[in-house]
Amino acid sequence: MKTGGHILHIPKIEKGIVIDHIPTGHGIHILEIIRSHPEMKEVVVTLGLNYRSTKLGKKDLIKLEVQELTPRIVQHISLICPGVTIKKITDYEVDERLTVRSPQVVKNRLQCRNPNCITNHERHIETCFRLVDEQKQTFKCIYCERVFHLGELRPLIS
């Protein structure tokens, strides 16, 4: 154990997935996302809150006893919490590391807020948003071309 300001008490895992650098308070949200995917219902999950982080001050952390996360789950996480790191652990070491970025295109996951948008009138049309500004987290509806902050867009209930 190191002395000084940054003592970490995070037991290592032999293999699995670690979602790291989660801004503190968002660990629960990411856990909810993961639990909403049926294939993750039986997976052993450890949620750690308020770890010290040199990068963020404090952070949350999630460990999952799975081999990998599906692209669908990674995209779902990227919508709520871009910037987190997904690490694949093999033999107690980080095997692969991926920093989650905002998706360029989000299909059929978000509902357009424009009441006149065709996607709110024609049910068979899939919604589609394109990333406008990653820093600001803004997305543009490809149909009505209005720009929304991600926080304004409600998830589509499928």
Ligand SMILES: [Zn+2]
């Ligand atoms: Zn629209």
